[in-house]
Amino acid sequence: MIFDTHCHGYWHGLKHRQTEMLDNMRAMGVVRSVHIGTDIDKSLEALSLARAWGSDTWYAAGFHPTGCQNLPPLSAAEHIRELEKLAQNSRDKIVGIGETGLDYFHLTRGHKETQKQTQREFFRHQAELSLRLDLPLIVHTRDAAADTISILKESGIRRAVIHCYSENPKFARELLNFSDEIYFSFSGMLTYQKSTAVQDTARELRLDRILVETDAPFLVPQAVRNVYKINEPAFTRHVMDFLKTLRSEPGDVVEQTVWKNSHRFLRIAE
Numbered sequence: 285m286i287f288d289t290h291c292h293g294y295w296h297g298l299k300h301r302q303t304e305m306l307d308n309m310r311a312m313g314v315v316r317s318v319h320i321g322t323d324i325d326k327s328l329e330a331l332s333l334a335r336a337w338g339s340d341t342w343y344a345a346g347f348h349p350t351g352c353q354n355l356p357p358l359s360a361a362e363h364i365r366e367l368e369k370l371a372q373n374s375r376d377k378i379v380g381i382g383e384t385g386l387d388y389f390h391l392t393r394g395h396k397e398t399q400k401q402t403q404r405e406f407f408r409h410q411a412e413l414s415l416r417l418d419l420p421l422i423v424h425t426r427d428a429a430a431d432t433i434s435i436l437k438e439s440g441i442r443r444a445v446i447h448c449y450s451e452n453p454k455f456a457r458e459l460l461n462f463s464d465e466i467y468f469s470f471s472g473m474l475t476y477q478k479s480t481a482v483q484d485t486a487r488e489l490r491l492d493r494i495l496v497e498t499d500a501p502f503l504v505p506q507a508v509r510n511v512y513k514i515n516e517p518a519f520t521r522h523v524m525d526f527l528k529t530l531r532s533e534p535g536d537v538v539e540q541t542v543w544k545n546s547h548r549f550l551r552i553a554e
């Protein structure tokens with residue numbers, strides 16, 4: 285059984301295909317999913333999807349690094365207060381804070397330094413909130429490895445996931461030296477030919493640190509990339525199947541262990 289630990293099933297392109305998405309998941313053995321917010325409105329959409337889908341579905345609330353520079357003009361602290369209120373009012377469904385983190389790839393020329401600063405501020409605030417609410421932190425990082433590590437260390441975060449892993453093995457090693465409650469989640473990116481460093485990481489990591497996800501509707505796995513333009517939770521199956529080809533353990537051990545990891549990380553009963 286497979287757990288898609290990071291997707292956005294409420295996103296346009298997916299939200300009008302709810303029944304089909306669930307049918308496809310069932311057919312592929314993708315039983316459970318977490319839908320991730322990227323700002324307050326999207327977090328609310330993720331929450332209502334989690335409520336509509338019922339007992340095998342959860343959500344996370346947060347501000348995505350590339351969105352936080354375009355928010356209405358409130359202070360970061362005020363935005364975070366809104367986020368905290370939402371989290372407190374949905375304790376039955378919320379399993380994480382995020383996605384937050386740093387994205388130094390998508391910056392606007394002429395505004396790069398202020399945008400980086402805003403991202404760091406929102407990241408620190410959300411790390412603090414995750415500790416306060418005792419919820420894991422869902423981290424997006426792109427071209428920002430050093431700053432991501434230093435903010436995670438400074439904040440004293442222990443339980444976090446690096447989602448859609450796109451770094452090399454050294455980055456994972458460095459984080460594991462700091463906390464053994466850090467997980468690494470592999471998406472369709474793992475399956476692309478150019479992703480050799482990501483594949484090396486998936487080979488090298490302890491199996492009990494690994495999660496899988498789709499990040500749907502983005503990053504369609506290689507196996508179905510020629511057929512589909514929009515990713516969906518069912519395709520976690522393709523990420524899992526690819527992961528099995530990289531690991532030395534038997535396939536069913538990989539699948540069962542990753543399933544257990546997902547529940548341990550999110551503190552959900554199996």
Ligand SMILES: [Zn+2]
Nearest residue numbers: 290320383499
């Ligand atoms: Zn995402």
